[in-house]
Amino acid sequence: MSATPAPHKPVVTRFAPSPTGNLHVGGARTALYAWVVAQQAKRNLGPFKDHSSGGSFILRFEDTDRARSSAASERQIAESLLWLGLDWDEGPAIQGVPGHETATGDRGPYRQSERLPIYHDHLARLRDAGHVYDDDGAVRFRVTQDVTFTDAVYGQVTVKADDIEDFVIMKAKADGDDLAFPTFHFAVVVDDALMDVTHVIRGVEHLANTPKHAALYDALGFPRPLWCHTPSIMNPDGSKMSKRDKAKAARKAAAERSWPAPPVTNIDGFHERWADFRDKKNDDAGIASIVLRSLGLGVPEIDASDFRATGYLPKVLLNYLSLLGWNPGGDLERFGLDQLVDAFDLSRINKANPKFDRDKLLEFNRLAIAEMTTEQFNDLLWAFCEPRYGTDGAEWSDAKKLIYSKAYHDRARVLSDPAKASSFLDPPDDEVAPSENHYDPKATKKWLMKNDTQGLTDLEKARDTLAAVGDDFAPEAIEAALEACVAEHGMKNLGSVAQPLRVAVSGSAVTPPIHLTLALIGKAETIRRIDACLAVFKDAAKAEG
RNA sequence: GGCCCCUUCGUCUAGUCAGGUCUAGGACACCAGGUUUUCAUCCUGGCGACGCGGGUUCGAAUCCCGCAGGGGUCACCA
Numbered sequence: 001m002s003a004t005p006a007p008h009k010p011v012v013t014r015f016a017p018s019p020t021g022n023l024h025v026g027g028a029r030t031a032l033y034a035w036v037v038a039q040q041a042k043r044n045l046g047p048f049k050d051h052s053s054g055g056s057f058i059l060r061f062e063d064t065d066r067a068r069s070s071a072a073s074e075r076q077i078a079e080s081l082l083w084l085g086l087d088w089d090e091g092p093a094i095q096g097v098p099g100h101e102t103a104t105g106d107r108g109p110y111r112q113s114e115r116l117p118i119y120h121d122h123l124a125r126l127r128d129a130g131h132v133y134d135d136d137g138a139v140r141f142r143v144t145q146d147v148t149f150t151d152a153v154y155g156q157v158t159v160k161a162d163d164i165e166d167f168v169i170m171k172a173k174a175d176g177d178d179l180a181f182p183t184f185h186f187a188v189v190v191d192d193a194l195m196d197v198t199h200v201i202r203g204v205e206h207l208a209n210t211p212k213h214a215a216l217y218d219a220l221g222f223p224r225p226l227w228c229h230t231p232s233i234m235n236p237d238g239s240k241m242s243k244r245d246k247a248k249a250a251r252k253a254a255a256e257r258s259w260p261a262p263p264v265t266n267i268d269g270f271h272e273r274w275a276d277f278r279d280k281k282n283d284d285a286g287i288a289s290i291v292l293r294s295l296g297l298g299v300p301e302i303d304a305s306d307f308r309a310t311g312y313l314p315k316v317l318l319n320y321l322s323l324l325g326w327n328p329g330g331d332l333e334r335f336g337l338d339q340l341v342d343a344f345d346l347s348r349i350n351k352a353n354p355k356f357d358r359d360k361l362l363e364f365n366r367l368a369i370a371e372m373t374t375e376q377f378n379d380l381l382w383a384f385c386e387p388r389y390g391t392d393g394a395e396w397s398d399a400k401k402l403i404y405s406k407a408y409h410d411r412a413r414v415l416s417d418p419a420k421a422s423s424f425l426d427p428p429d430d431e432v433a434p435s436e437n438h439y440d441p442k443a444t445k446k447w448l449m450k451n452d453t454q455g456l457t458d459l460e461k462a463r464d465t466l467a468a469v470g471d472d473f474a475p476e477a478i479e480a481a482l483e484a485c486v487a488e489h490g491m492k493n494l495g496s497v498a499q500p501l502r503v504a505v506s507g508s509a510v511t512p513p514i515h516l517t518l519a520l521i522g523k524a525e526t527i528r529r530i531d532a533c534l535a536v537f538k539d540a541a542k543a544e545g
Numbered sequence: 546g547g548c549c550c551c552u553u554c555g556u557c558u559a560g561u562c563a564g565g566u567c568u569a570g571g572a573c574a575c576c577a578g579g580u581u582u583u584c585a586u587c588c589u590g591g592c593g594a595c596g597c598g599g600g601u602u603c604g605a606a607u608c609c610c611g612c613a614g615g616g617g618u619c620a621c622c623a
Contacts, residue, residue, distance in 0.1 A: 018623050065622055138621045154550070163548050163619090171621040184623045208549065208618040229550095231616090236556075238615070320557095323572095327558060331571045350551095350558085353616060357556050360573040370586080411585045421584090447583090482582090495582040502583060510584045 011041030011048065013199045014058035015081070015088070016188065020068040021243055021285075022303035023080035025356070026203055026233045029321040033230065033349075034201045035086045036322075039341045046344055058195060059091035060110045062188070064171075064181050069113075071095070080304035084314045085337065090195075107195045112187045119182040122190050122220060123170055131219045137172030141186075141219070147211040152199075152228035152346040159211040167212055189213050193222035201228045201346070204353075228346050231325045231353045241356055245300050247283035250291040254278065257295065301358075311384055311415025316365045325350045334364060366413040377412075378405035384415040403475055403519050407512035424506035425520060434532040443509035447499040448537055456537055459500040461489055463530045466518070473523040479515035504533035 013034035017027055034057060040046035041055025048055075059081070063069035078097045081088070090105025092114075109115050123139065126132045132139050143166055148158040169186035173179070182190070192200055207229045217224045233241045253259075267290070277287045289299045301307050307317050315336055323333060328343040335343075369377060382401055396404070408418035436444070448455040465485040469477050482497055491497065498514040505526055511517040518526050 016623095020623080062623065068622075136621080140621095157549080159549075165619075168621050181621085183621065188623090204550080205617060206623085209623090231551085234616085240616085323557070325557090330559075333557090333572055352551050354558090355556060357573065360557065363573060366585095413585095443583095486582095493582065498582040508583090512584085514582065 009198065010053050010196070011038060011055035011199065012058065012195065012197045013038045013055070013201060014060055014192070014195065014197050015086075016058075016060040016062050016191075016202075017077055018062045018065060018068070018184075019070060019073040019077060020065065021073055022305050023077045024243065024303055025241065025301075025307075025321060027077075028080070028084060028304045028317070029233065029324060030202055030230055031081060031086055032084070032318055032321060033228075033326075033344070033346070034199070035088075036341050036344045037199055037201065037346065038089070040344065043341065045342055047346075056089040056105075057086075058105065058107070058110065058197070059088040060191060060195070061092060061112065062184060063111055063113045064184060064187055066113070066181070076305060080308070083308055084304060084318055112182070112191065115187070115191065116179040116181070118194065119170070119186060119190055120179060123182075123186075126169075126219060129219065132169065133166075135168070138168045139170035139180075140166045141169045141212070141216065142166050143212075143215055145215070147214050149210060149214040149224065149227060151207065151210070152226055153349045153351060154207060154229060157207070157210070164211050164215070169216070185209060185212050186216065189216040189220065189222070192225060193217065193220065198225050199228060199346075200225045201230065204229045204231055228349070230349055231351060233324055234353050234355045236355050236357070238355070241302060243285055243302055244283045245302055246285045246288035246292070247277070249297075249300050250288035251278065251280070253295050253297055254291055259291075259295065309388075309416075311417070312361070312365050313368050313380075316361070316368045320361045320364055324354045324356065325352075334367065362413045369412055369415075370410055374402070374406055374409050377409045378402050381405055381408070381412075381415055381418065385419060388416075389419055400520065403516055406475075407516040407520065411512070421512075422520075424508075424511055424517065434536055436536060439503060439507045439533070439536075440509065443499075443503045443507075444537065447503050447509060448533075453537070455500040455503075456534065458489075458491060458496050459504060459530060459534060461485055462497040462501055463527065463534070465497075466523070466530075467527055469523065471523060473519055473526075475515040475519040478518050482515065501530070505529045 015027075015031040015034050017023070017031075023031075037046075038055040038057035041048045041051070041053055044051060059078070061069075061074055063074075074092075074094055075096050078091075078094050078100060082097070082099075088104075090107060090110065091100065091103065092108065092110035093103040094100045103110060123132070126141070127139075130142075132141050134140075143161050143164045146158060146160050147164065148156060150156050167185060168183050171181045171183060174181075188200075191197075210227055210229075214224060235241050235245065239245075270287075270290075273284065273287055274291070276282055277284050277291075292299045298310075299306060301310055301312075304317070308314070318337060319335060319340075322340050322344075326344075326349045327333070328335075329348065332339075332343075372380075378401060381404075404418070404422075408421070411421075412418050439448075448459070462482065462485060465481050466478065469481050482494060485491075486494055486497060494514075499509060501514055501518065502509055502511050505511075505517065505521055521529070
C-alpha cells in the first residue's frame with residue numbers, strides 16, 4: 001500500500017461536509033489532514049518529495065439532505081476553515097464570505113444539489129449495465145461480489161457480499177422536484193471520481209460504508225482512490241464528542257439548579273423553544289448556549305467556532321488536533337503548519353479513538369501566547385476583546401491597553417482569560433457604601449489585620465507614597481515609589497505593601513503585578529479605594545480593640 | 546444481536562510491521578521541594594502503563610490463538 005499515486009497524476013484531496021451545522025473539531029482535523037496532503041503534493045514535501053505532480057484541495061458541500069442543510073451553515077463552515085488558515089483551491093460561491101463569493105475551479109458545481117443531472121447520467125449507465133433495480137420509487141444498487149479495498153490507516157479490509165445490503169443510491173423523487181436526489185453513497189463516489197480526487201480522507205464512521213463505495217467505483221468503471229479513515233475524537237468519559245454535548249451540559253446544569261424559567265425574554269419564542277429543548281424534543285445548540293451562559297457557565301467547546309470564541313489561537317488548535325491520533329514519530333509535539341506539512345504521513349495515523357484533553361490544549365495555547373511579544377499579544381487581545389466585550393462607552397488609550405496586555409501576557413491561557421480575571425476594573429458602585437463584605441475575609445485577616453493590624457499601617461504608608469506619584473501614574477513610577485517606600489520604612493519586602501494594596505483595591509489577594517494593577521485603576525480611584533478600605537477596617541479594629 | 550475495527554502511565558502517545566539496546570521514553574495533568582510582591586510562570590524531584598489467559602521462542606509490549614472491554618455500522622442522514 002502506498003500513499004503516493006503515479007507521478008503524473010496530480011494529487012487531489014477534498015473536504016466535503018454536509019452543511020447541517022458548524023465545523024466540528026473532528027471535521028476540522030479531517031479538513032486539516034486533507035489540506036496538508038494537498039500542500040505536500042503542491043510543494044513536493046513529505047511522501048511526495050520526489051514527485052512534481054501538483055496538488056489541490058477542494059471544498060464541496062454534500063447537501064443532499066435538503067431538510068437539514070442551510071446556507072448559514074455553509075458560511076459558518078467556510079469561515080471556520082478560513083480562520084484556521086485552511087483555504088481551498090476549488091469550491092462553491094458562498095455569499096458573505098470575502099474572497100469566496102464566486103466559485104473557483106473548473107470541476108464544479110461544488111454543491112451536490114447543483115449536480116443532479118450528473119448523477120442521473122451515471123445512474124443511467126448503471127441501469128444499462130443491470131447494476132440497479134427500482135424499489136418503492138427509490139433505486140437500489142445490487143451487491144453481488146465480495147469487496148476488498150485498502151485503507152491507508154486500517155490496511156486491507158474485506159467484506160463479504162452477504163454482509164453488504166443492496167443499498168439505495170437514488171432517493172424517491174419528492175413532489176415538485178424535477179429530478180430525484182442521490183444518496184450520499186452515490187453522490188460521493190460520482191463526485192470524487194469526476195473531480196479526480198485521489199485521497200479520500202474522512203472519519204472512521206465511513207469505514208463501514210467504504211465497501212459500498214468501492215463496489216460503486218468498480219461498477220462505474222472509475223479508478224478507486226486511496227481511502228484514509230481517521231479515528232473519532234472522544235470526550236474524556238469515552239463518549240463521542242458531538243454537538244449534542246452542549247445540549248446535555250445545558251439540561252444537566254438546569255436540572256441541577258432546578259432552573260425554573262429562563263430569564264431571557266428578548267428572543268422570539270424563547271420560552272417555547274426552551275420547553276421543547278428541556279423535554280429533549282431537540283438538541284438546539286443555540287438554546288443550550290443561552291441557557292449555559294445565563295447560568296454563568298461556559299459552553300463546552302465542540303465546534304471550531306467555539307474554540308475561537310474562547311480565545312484559542314488557530315495554529316495551536318491545529319497543532320493539537322493534528323496530534324490527536326497522529327504524531328511525527330519522535331518527541332516533537334509543538335509545531336507549526338509548515339512543520340506539519342513537512343512531517344505528515346497518513347500511514348502514521350493511529351487506529352484507536354483518542355480522547356480530547358482540554359488541559360493539554362490550554363497549556364499549548366498558554367505557551368504560544370507566552371512566546372509572542374507583548375506587542376503581538378496586545379494586538380491580538382484587543383482584536384479579540386473589542387468586538388466581544390465592547391468598550392462600555394469609555395475608550396481606553398493605547399497606553400492603557402498596552403499596560404493591560406502587559407498585566408496578562410504571561411498569565412493568560414486563552415484570550416478570554418484577562419476579561420474574566422479583571423473584575424477589579426469594574427467601575428465602583430456608588431450606591432453602596434463600602435463594607436467588610438467587599439473584601440475576602442481570608443485576605444483581610446492575613447494581609448490587613450495580622451500582627452496588630454500591621455497591614456493597615458503599611459497600607460497607610462503606601463497610600464501617602466502613591467499620593468505623591470505624578471498624575472500620569474505610570475507603572476514604572478508606581479513601582480519605583482513603592483520600592484522606595486519599602487526601603488525607607490524597613491519593610492520585609494515589596495509584598496508588605498503589595499498585598500495590603502491588592503486587598504484594598506480589589507478585595508482579593510490576587511491580581512496582576514501591583515504596579516500594573518494600580519496604573520490600570522488610575523490614581524484617583526486607587527487613592528479613593530485605599531481610603532475606603534482604611535475607613536472600614538480602622539473602625540473594625542477600634543471596635544475590637 | 547450480525548458484521549467490522551480498536552486496546553502501552555489518569556490523558557495524548559513513542560516503541561509493534563523487521564522479537565533482545567524497553568528494569569518501557571516524551572508531553573499534559575497530578576504530588577513534593579525551591580525561586581517569586583499575590584496568582585501564574587520558572588527550576589528540581591516524584592507518582593504512574595504494555596487489558597486478561599494461553600501458546601511460539603533461549604528471549605515477547607512486539608508474533609499466534611482465545612477471552613474481556615471499548616468503538617463503529619446495520620437509514621430514501623451524511
